[in-house]
Amino acid sequence: MCRECSDDIELIKQLNSNYHDKTLKRGKVRKNTFQILNTNIKIDSWKFNEWDYGKSETLVSQARGLFTLNDEKIIIRGYDKFFNVDELPITRWQNLVESTRGPYYLTLKENGCIIFISGLEDGTIVVCSKHSTGERDDVNRNHALYGQKMLENQLNSKNIDIKNFAKYLYENNLTAVAELCDDEFEEHVLEYSKKRSGLYLHGLNMNQVNFMTLSMEKVHEFSKMFGFKEIEFTVIDDINHLQQILTDCSKTGTYDGREAEGFVIRCKNLQDEDFFFKYKFEEPYLMYRSWREVTKEIISGKPIEELKISKHKYQTLKYIAFIMPILSSNPDLKEKYLNNHGIIDLRNQFLNHYGKKGFEVANYEDKDFDMELALSSLNLTSVSQNTITKYIIVPVATIGCGKTTIAISLTKLFPHWSHIQNDNIPNPVKDKFIRGALELLENSDCCIMDRNNHQFRERKQIFEDFNKLNKGKYNLKFICLNFFPEDKDKIKSKLWEITYKRVSARGNNHQSIKAGEKGMNDVANIMKGFIGRFQNVDPTRQPDSLFNLIIDMEWDETENTNLKNLYKIITQIKQSFPEIIPEIPSDEAIHNSFQDALSYEPNFSKIVKSSSSKSNRNKKQQPIYFSIGIKNPDLIISKIENLLSHNTSNEDIVNLYQLLKETDRIQKEFHVTLTHRNDKNVNIFNDYVENYFLKDINEILKANEGGNLRGRTFKLTKPLTPFTLILKKLCGDGKLLCIECDINQLKLGDDENKKLWMNKYNHITVGTLNNGVAPFLSNRVLRNLNDFHDKSCFSIDWNELDSERIINFEDLELLVNF
CATH class of the missing domain: 3.30.470.30 (DNA ligase/mRNA capping enzyme)
Structure with a gap:
């Protein structure tokens, strides 16, 4: 042989x-x-x-x-x-x-x-x-x-x-x-x-x-x-x-004038064996692929506001605005497109209309479209040339930096500007802050959002709420007043000294931080909480990368610091957006507006509790959700890989799993959420807290008195009877992978007719493509797949006779998450 x-x-x-x-x-x-x-x-x-x-x-x-x-x-x-x-x-x-x-x-x-x-x-x-x-x-x-x-x-x-x-x-x-x-x-x-x-x-x-x-x-x-x-x-x-x-x-992204995916390079290794590697172009190839996937999602019925676009946002916005009327008037094209025909022609129509080549569009964005980035990420709707542009000023500050003084000065100088103070909005605030700003923009060109906005999540919330509530009515541009551009950790003691001195001097002259009434000990605790949580503006990452203009403030102990800042704000906005400051006011007008602002007295009081108060601490110690935990995460990985190894019907699932694994986006722990405190049906959650596991929760709180439970997970007592999880199918949509499952024989109370979980489709989230894809979106994937037969979702079923799909009671535990 x-x-x-x-x-x-x-x-x-x-x-x-x-x-x-x-x-x-x-x-x-x-x-x-x-x-x-x-x-x-x-x-x-x-x-x-x-x-x-x-x-x-x-x-x-x-x-x-x-x-x-x-x-x-x-x-x-x-x-x-x-x-x-x-x-x-x-x-x-x-x-x-x-x-x-x-x-x-x-x-x-x-x-x-x-x-x-x-x-x-x-x-x-x-x-x-x-x-x-x-x-x-x-x-x-x-x-x-x-x-x-x-x-x-x-x-x-x-x-x-x-x-x-x-x-x-x-x-x-x-x-x-x-x-x-x-x-x-x-x-x-x-x-x-x-x-x-x-x-x-x-x-x-x-x-x-x-x-x-x-x-x-x-x-x-x-x-x-x-x-x-x-x-x-x-x-x-x-x-x-x-x-x-x-x-x-x-x-x-071209070779000899022709668009290409990249190169394969063939050579030899040191053992004289054939060795290949490849060099793939990112652009315009990735942009084209993104447009293809976005188009398929739109055809499949996904709402515009739910599209996830991580790159080339402005160009993709223009692309969507261009193709929407074409798709609406051509049902045959939709069907062809989902079967991979008409993709290139539709893209070429847009590029010809736009008057640029693909690589020019991909590269042009990064250099020239930064000022429009907020628009594309806030409102994925077609934008008319006639859309009115309005401006939002967002301070990033802490207590005692002078943001209200500057806001009042600016509105006195520019009567067509408006000013909304978070401290003037009674609790609960929710989205009243943004709704109030949009109402003021009906009769003003610019609105100042007077709040500390000292954390990334608060800035992110501003962009998200405007996106949700503006609905494309205005072309919004965002200006950041960055009161502390230096690294907080390096200036913390000096920052504390300056702001504490200012707040002490003003006494009760503030809506929520009243040094005269509260006493400086309480005020100090509140202020230290803000400074401790302060997160510096980082224009290289979202949400701060969405600002159209960031103005770095000066700060020191002198009385005229904020007067200097007032001049700086006016000058820089004039340079960037002359349409809202056609002429710089006189020195006299600027000084008079500043002095008037210093004498401002609030006529509204709002209660803000010290972060050290017992009631606030107790509130934080409440459970957030209850779940079934899988004791050994490798058990889930093993079952997934076994399913994939015996099933070739869906390469989308295989490729998504591989991508999540290679990029370390597989969850480190797996669970099935039973009920969450934000569920619409609060009765289920209340039963868990006040009935099934009241004793467990009290024991956890007692054992950890004085400690911070936030983010911690605790094991609960065993249920009345053993139960199992039945894995039904592995599901995904290209951005998220999850397992639909059934809960079998779970019993917590005497009433067997009571619901024990909130979700229509119980599931385990396996992993998400990036941090922008929230794990709870597994609910949407399963609804789209099961209720609407969405073609952008895919799944592989476990065989009903396969014992691999059962997770036994000894591998499970009931958990409470704080």
């Missing part, structure tokens, strides 16, 4: 062993058997979990695309999985410099779907997609069949018999690796006209265990011989020169 045949048999034995080993946690393999088109011959496809690639000790093969015949021979062999620059330690530039050698073949990465072509000894042609071949009734679009049709057409055009072609591949032990690019069959992200459509040959791999591929020169010879489209390539000897070329091309 030849050595290659022996190696093939040994590999297939290992693959079969891993396939049958149900205890295997890493290195699992899925096996599917397919029948070659127009024959009775069956071949096996071997598929690995994406997250296992790159770990040599985990997988028996790194091949991405592997088919075998009769458990004895490899007949299709894809590339070893290769990675993007910086994706793994081995593809970091320094490691590439040290562990690879030239020449470096720089090949253009075509944007289609991969097709493998090989042959059998009798001249049978074998054409496969990444993991399947032949007729299938479980897919809407069969890539392997379409690829074979294209192959037959190109061979016919050169008068080549397909059997002879198949024998040539078999005799040379080759797999031809091509990219199927045809927009009439399926559009991806980049455009392929009819003239450019076809099979782009980019590799000739040896059908053997160890990865070996022929040179690009031989690939080109083969392409000419058999009518394949040729992949462009350039040979570069020096890796530093290579890096410079890649960097230059990435600035425009």
Whole structure:
């Protein structure tokens, strides 16, 4: 027996062993058997979990695309999985410099779907997609069949018999690796006209265990011989020169004037083995892909305000405004778009209307559209050129810095400005602050939001509430008065000294902090709380990056500090927004307005309690939610990976799980929320607090008296009877992954008819794509999937007879979260 045949048999034995080993946690393999088109011959496809690639000790093969015949021979062999620059330690530039050698073949990465072509000894042609071949009734679009049709057409055009072609591949032990690019069959992200459509040959791999591929020169010879489209390539000897070329091309996302997804670089490692890595362009490729997904979400009925857009917000806003009327008037286009047709034409219509190329749009935003960023993130509705622009001034301060003095001075100088004070709004405030500002903007050009806004969450709330309540009525621009631009931790003692002195001097001359009535001890506690919680403005992150203008204030012990700040504010707003300050007022007017502001006396009192007060502390010590906890998080991970390893019906789920795992976005702990204090039906929550677990909660509070329970979780006593969790399906929407589950036999009280949980669909949130995707949105994903059959959501069901879907009582615990 030849050595290659022996190696093939040994590999297939290992693959079969891993396939049958149900205890295997890493290195699992899925096996599917397919029948070659127009024959009775069956071949096996071997598929690995994406997250296992790159770990040599985990997988028996790194091949991405592997088919075998009769458990004895490899007949299709894809590339070893290769990675993007910086994706793994081995593809970091320094490691590439040290562990690879030239020449470096720089090949253009075509944007289609991969097709493998090989042959059998009798001249049978074998054409496969990444993991399947032949007729299938479980897919809407069969890539392997379409690829074979294209192959037959190109061979016919050169008068080549397909059997002879198949024998040539078999005799040379080759797999031809091509990219199927045809927009009439399926559009991806980049455009392929009819003239450019076809099979782009980019590799000739040896059908053997160890990865070996022929040179690009031989690939080109083969392409000419058999009518394949040729992949462009350039040979570069020096890796530093290579890096410079890649960097230059990435600035425009183009190569030789043509938009591209990126490059694949082929070279050798120090062991003289073939080694590939890739360099993918971020733009405009990622922007195009984002537009595609946003469009599909809109067509599927997702409300505009619920779209999550992390980048290119202003451009995407304009894109949405442009496509909405087109989609509304063309129902056929919607259906085509969801089936991956019309994507590129719709995008090109927008770019032509906009008058720019894709990379210009992507790059132009970062340089010139910062002033519009707030608009795009606040209101995802089409914005008319005639929309009225209004201005919001947001101080970021603490008690005693002079924000009210400055606000009153400005409104005296500019009668068409308004001023709303949070301290003048009776509790509960909720969104009255923002509603009041919008009412004032009816008759004013600018409103000053007089509140400390000293934490990120408060600034974020301002943007979110304006987004919700403004509804596109005004084009809003936000100005930040940054009273303490220096690092708080470095100036804390000086900040305390200055503000404490000012508050002491003003006595009761404030709506909520009345030093004369409260005594300075109480006032000091309140002030220290604000300073301790103060978070400096950070224009590099949201929400502070949404400000259109940030003005850094000066601060010191002198009496005229805020008079200087008043001048600074007027000057900088005049420079940035002359429409609201056409002329700078005279020195006399500025001084008079400032003196009037100093003599201001409030006519409204608001009670603010010291953070050290007992009532406030007790309020904080109340439970937030009750849940069922899974004692061992690895149990959930194991069940998910076992489900994925035996189910190939939904690659969206597999890819999402892999992405969450690679980016460390899988939850560290898993639970099922039973009831939350903010639930609409408060009776369920109250039953937990006042009935089922009153004794537990009192014991927790007593044992932790004086301590802060916020963010802590405690185990509760066992329920009346054992219960289980039944896993139903793994669900996602591209941004969030969760498990829908049933709770079986949970009993807490005597009344068996009482509801014990609030959610319509109980669930475990597995992970979210980023911090902007809240875990509670699992509720929406499950409603969209189960109630509305939303096509943007996807799922894999656990088999009803599968014992894997049951989580037993001994693996569960009841928890209370404070």
